[in-house]
Amino acid sequence: MIRFIIPLIAILLFFLEPIFSLFSPIEINSELYITVPRFLMVYLIFIATYYNSKRAIIYGFVLGLLYDMYHIDIIGLYTFMYPLICYVAALVIRQIERHTVTVMVLSVVMIVLLELLSYFFASVIALTSIDFGEFFTSRLIPTMIANSLFIVMFGYMFKQITEKRFFQKQAGF
Amino acid sequence: MPRFFSNKRLIILLVGVIVLVALIAFSLRDRNHANVPEQAVKDVVGFGQSLVTKPAHFVTGLIENIDTMLNTYEENKRLKKRLETYAAMQAELVDVKANNVKLRGIIDKQEDLRAFEPIQSTVISRNPDQWEEKIIIDKGTTAGVDVNMAVMTAQGLIGKVILSTPFTSTVELISTENSDFRVAAMVVGEEEMFGLIEGYDRTSGQLIMKRLDSSFNVKKGMQVISSGLGGIFPKGILIGEVTEVSTDDYGLTKLAYIKPAATFSQLDHVMIAKRTMTVVDGTDGGNSADAEGDDES
Numbered sequence: 001m002i003r004f005i006i007p008l009i010a011i012l013l014f015f016l017e018p019i020f021s022l023f024s025p026i027e028i029n030s031e032l033y034i035t036v037p038r039f040l041m042v043y044l045i046f047i048a049t050y051y052n053s054k055r056a057i058i059y060g061f062v063l064g065l066l067y068d069m070y071h072i073d074i075i076g077l078y079t080f081m082y083p084l085i086c087y088v089a090a091l092v093i094r095q096i097e098r099h100t101v102t103v104m105v106l107s108v109v110m111i112v113l114l115e116l117l118s119y120f121f122a123s124v125i126a127l128t129s130i131d132f133g134e135f136f137t138s139r140l141i142p143t144m145i146a147n148s149l150f151i152v153m154f155g156y157m158f159k160q161i162t163e164k165r166f167f168q169k170q171a172g173f
Numbered sequence: 174m175p176r177f178f179s180n181k182r183l184i185i186l187l188v189g190v191i192v193l194v195a196l197i198a199f200s201l202r203d204r205n206h207a208n209v210p211e212q213a214v215k216d217v218v219g220f221g222q223s224l225v226t227k228p229a230h231f232v233t234g235l236i237e238n239i240d241t242m243l244n245t246y247e248e249n250k251r252l253k254k255r256l257e258t259y260a261a262m263q264a265e266l267v268d269v270k271a272n273n274v275k276l277r278g279i280i281d282k283q284e285d286l287r288a289f290e291p292i293q294s295t296v297i298s299r300n301p302d303q304w305e306e307k308i309i310i311d312k313g314t315t316a317g318v319d320v321n322m323a324v325m326t327a328q329g330l331i332g333k334v335i336l337s338t339p340f341t342s343t344v345e346l347i348s349t350e351n352s353d354f355r356v357a358a359m360v361v362g363e364e365e366m367f368g369l370i371e372g373y374d375r376t377s378g379q380l381i382m383k384r385l386d387s388s389f390n391v392k393k394g395m396q397v398i399s400s401g402l403g404g405i406f407p408k409g410i411l412i413g414e415v416t417e418v419s420t421d422d423y424g425l426t427k428l429a430y431i432k433p434a435a436t437f438s439q440l441d442h443v444m445i446a447k448r449t450m451t452v453v454d455g456t457d458g459g460n461s462a463d464a465e466g467d468d469e470s
Contacts, residue, residue, distance in 0.1 A: 015225040018298030070218045076196035122304040
């Protein structure tokens with residue numbers, strides 16, 4: 001049963017993201033703030049850290065492809081970005097201690113990286129015309145805050161699950 | 174070359190970048206048509222998505238119900254005041270409608286630009302990375318939804334269908350940055366004042382209506398509805414209210430800012446308007462410039 005829990009959570013998070021984006025944009029003091037849910041990315045980073053980085057890259061590739069086909073209608077953006085971020089996260093985590101808090105901080109940094117990449121692609125393909133200052137205040141900061149909340153709430157649980165699976169696999173189960 | 178090939182990751186990355194660029198170029202070419210594998214993926218993922226979204230809508234609906242219950246007293250007081258004028262308006266509307274049917278009978282005109290067949294639908298997801306204003310709904314071509322149909326809520330127009338597969342459709346909201354998104358609209362006043370909604374002002378959250386003839390007497394507070402002359406949208410869908418009137422860059426035509434009647438966040442149930450009269454590919458469709466010869470200057 002536990003074998004299927006890891007991909008099942010990934011798929012559930014994949015489906016939860018567009019529901020949370022239905023609440024966005026949030027209006028505070030007649031300013032619009034866009035929060036982008038990046039739950040799946042956080043989970044993939046936890047898989048890469050505690051379970052298996054190759055698995056994380058494969059999940060990132062498959063779910064990124066689905067994301068592109070279903071939501072964006074441009075194949076290749078998230079198909080490329082998800083595995084790339086997983087790979088970078090795996091490289092970084094090799095150098096530092098695998099404490100839960102450091103992994104949480106790493107996840108936030110990786111989300112910022114993902115947002116910057118996606119802003120870069122969106123401006124190159126001309127999906128958006130906002131300048132960097134507006135992107136920073138109305139999109140990057142709220143996204144960081146919202147996802148940090150998510151990481152604090154579920155990070156420890158993700159760690160428990162992925163680590164449990166790792167030890168099971170080592171025991172040859 | 175053994176050293177070069179030992180660095181397998183670098184090769185994978187390079188090949189990945191090349192494939193990425195090729196794929197992006199390939200799929201950017203024709204975004205408004207889904208080929209068969211894309212349709213299959215959209216339908217399957219859409220089915221899974223609706224299994225997760227519908228319970229979520231149920232929960233948010235429950236919370237909203239509690240929220241409205243707390244405001245019931247205040248709201249009731251306000252509504253009672255409006256009820257008196259409402260009864261008079263209702264009587265007038267029934268009279269006018271009956272009159273309209275009678276007059277139509279006299280001139281023997283059956284078809285009406287206003288008539289449409291509503292298709293009820295549920296919003297199952299919104300594009301999570303929000304670079305584009307897109308939502309996905311759970312009705313597709315099997316339910317009769319087709320590209321370029323108008324999509325609205327009870328409050329007013331929210332967008333149009335840009336892509337449809339057998340069981341899902343993608344809707345682009347009217348609050349988009351996409352400059353190809355045009356809606357043939359008119360301001361309701363003493364006379365019918367036609368123009369085109371094109372563009373959205375992000376900072377003020379208002380739609381921009383262009384190409385209003387300068388002889389038209391557009392005033393603040395007037396209602397804007399779809400004109401039905403764009404070829405696909407039915408006539409009479411409420412779009413919003415004029416908040417500001419100015420002239421365009423060249424001073425030849427008027428330009429009006431419109432506050433949309435519908436809200437674009439937290440959408441759950443929407444209606445697709447399938448017009449009963451003949452549909453032609455005009456302004457509401459993609460290739461308006463060719464079809465109408467309207468001049469981009």
